[in-house]
Amino acid sequence: MTQKTRDDQTLKWVGTRPIRPDGVEKVTGRARYGADFARPDMLWAKVLRSPHAHARIRSIDVREALALDGVKAIVTGDDLPEIASEQAFVGEEPTDYRMMSQNVLARGKVGYVGHAIAAVAATTSAVAEEALGLIEVDYEILPHVLDAVSAIAPDAPLVHDDLCDRKGEKKAPSNIANEVEMGHGDPEAAFASADFVIDRSFTTQAVHQGYIEPHACLAEAGPDGQVTIWCSSQGQFMIRGYTAKLLGLDLAQVRVVPAEIGGGFGGKTTVYLEPLAVALSQRSGRPVKMVMSREEVFRATGPASASRIRVKIGATRAGNFVAGEAWLDYEAGAFPGSSVAAGSMTIFAPYAFEHARSHGRDILVNKPKSAAYRAPGAPMAAFAVESVVDDLARQLEIDPIDLRLQNAAQEGVQSSFGPRYKRIGFVETLEAAQAHPHYDAPLKANQGRGVAAGMWFNAGLQSSAAVMVNADGSISVISGNPDIGGSRASLAMMAAEEFGIAYEKVGVRIGDTASVGYNDVTGGSRVTLATGKMVVEASRQVIAQLCERAAKVWDVDVERVQWADGKATVPDDDTIKPLGLAEIATGAGRTGGPIQASASGSVRGVGMSFAVHLCDVEVDPETGKVDVIRYTAFQDAGRAIHPSYVEGQIQGGAVQGIGWALNEAYVFDESGRLENPGFLDYRMPVASDLPMIDAVIIEVANPDHPYGVRGVGEAPIVPPIPAVANAVRAATGVRFSDLPLSPPRVLDALDPAS
Amino acid sequence: MSKRHVTTTIDGESREFLCEDEQTLLDVLRDVLMKTGTKEGCGTGDCGACSVMLDSRLVCSCLMLAAEAEGRVIETVEGMAEGDRLHPLQQHFLEEAALQCGVCTPGFLVAAQALLARNPDPSEREVRFWLAGNLCRCTGYDKIIRAVLAAAAEMRGADA
């Protein structure tokens, strides 16, 4: 049996734009998301949340609430098992199970406004809501700390006084939960040899992932201890693992059925509600449904860290980067685990530095625990470094793309985070941007153009997939990753390609945790890449079986059998009539039974995706309002399986970044209360704010993937902030180093007197 | 407290339901009638995910009391297709890949249908302003706008 290589010209599906398998369900309202499930006799549960940023809980009295007609169960921190400190790394940010448990339900102390204190299950949500008001909590209010600078002051109140390090040992009391350092060479000494050094600091505010679907789940605990959870998340196995861990259950007792997910962007890679719903169901003996309000989503989930970043880059007169050093402080929120490590890894990643070093600190403050947000940690780092690179280009009078090309990371270069790069497409991406008509298009008064670059990793992690041949010759694929933006389509296309059959003959289902092998989360731009690789592997195993079956039917040596275009053939004997998938499948009972295979693995050797964005803005000098008037995003996708969904990822990421640059920010009052917990005041981009976003796909194949795929989901949010800021710099002459670039700020900078 | 009895027409069917005074139309659609095609993104009128037509007017069903539906005609995304035949908007949303997660899609479809009923030949700018009440966090709107323009062209009988 022989196999085609997949980088040849025979590809039939890869690179085309078929309609996604789950499309009709989603345009007709039939697709079921997290909040769309119901069970007979179901209860509704609500969460009591802290009104204080930092307080000791002296006591919680639930007696009156329990006595309310319709209330069936209440849980508080005392009802959850105590969990030992243990590091977990699932998805994209480090976590500690003990801290996760405390975030799900406060023990002894609350760490932010919105921190969960108790959950009530009742016959209706109105009764549950009423019961919350009857719970009496006695607080001892403690001094709080709301930003990284005050948090590291010597006399700062401690957010935790019992932190452990990675090995589980107790740490000296401090709000610095973790420190990372990486790089190579000796930047300090090297700066002396630079002709120019720019050293500048930047700040960004916390922003929310902003998925439109609030967190929601339904849990049912049976009398036999079996638990079923229906919920939307970025990983049914992640929900199962965390919920079981936090409640002390066996994994085999818990089944998680993935709902469709209404956006996650990293924010649905942890648990908030599920352990509460299960605990309430265990206590009440009834199914329990929980749905967060938008206000709860803002106060108690997400956000991406606020940051302070200092960047120093030295360059020669000729434009060679000599050395780079960066200091990154990211707010973790009330529990450790910001994205500062990834920020420190990516900050100098696009460039070849002989001397580079970054120092990151994970800092505790009395705000919601931060969560992963698309390329976690990288956009703020890119804002800092790409602003400085832009200033260097001005100072050196070198075209900003030329300057980047001159210093671009490429194959063989030692990355600032350790390994040497394999084949990457940064140079090609820069060249495509430079050659694009957008780059020289004329601008008018008050307009400016910015360019910026960025990179993000493709996580490999663990994936499994199963591929089955049905009796009629159609193929069923089961994936264990929620489809957050079209991965059913890309998996079906790769399977159709392998089998040489019509795309419509492949059905892709997202399996629950009992029906497919383990999968890490949908995150890290990994599903089409890593789970796709497993689908290809399982398909190839199935094809091998199909060839064996055909060989058996024909009574020939299997080595002579070849698979092509959905058929087994014997190329060296044209008297043997080819056997199609359906024929082999129908006869499978006589040749050895059902034909199926599954593949599992830890996918390694994954790629990197680089992005370069061009942004034109117009700044209104009267109001300070910045409008993005043209935007073109270039990205190395390795190979675009379904170009429309690759473009969609690029466009969506770009617009999230534009929102982050121009408008979005968490605003806290002095007491630590979020002042804008709704879409009216937390303003995400709407259609009328934006132009079309042109997405240009560059394809420099990833040598480690059967189709050359690179994960594309995250890199596009890395360049937009500096692309916008550099465009505003070009339009106004002002370098902005604090986000967001909202009208009052811009106006202030344009006319400091006003 | 006794519930209120309401008679209404939803997606072409006459429906009756009981509701509490404070329940919104969205609550009743989703939790009483189990018509979960209409989505809740905010509950405060800021995201458009809950868009429905009320007597041919576009409304946020999260901002309307269910009791006010008495005697009215309500259309949701679930009534847009005729049997197996998708509405041109639905078809073009699929062809243009105008959805990623899809949770905003029902609201966009209903709102876009309302736009095309008033203005069969909108400009890109008009589409963008009409849909400014609908949030999408996944797509950056580009493909949504293209899908609406393509559907409008097809419905006018022009070259799509």
Ligand code: FES
């Ligand atoms: S749910 Fe009605 S506008 Fe958001």
Ligand code: FES
């Ligand atoms: S497709 Fe996800 S919010 Fe629009």
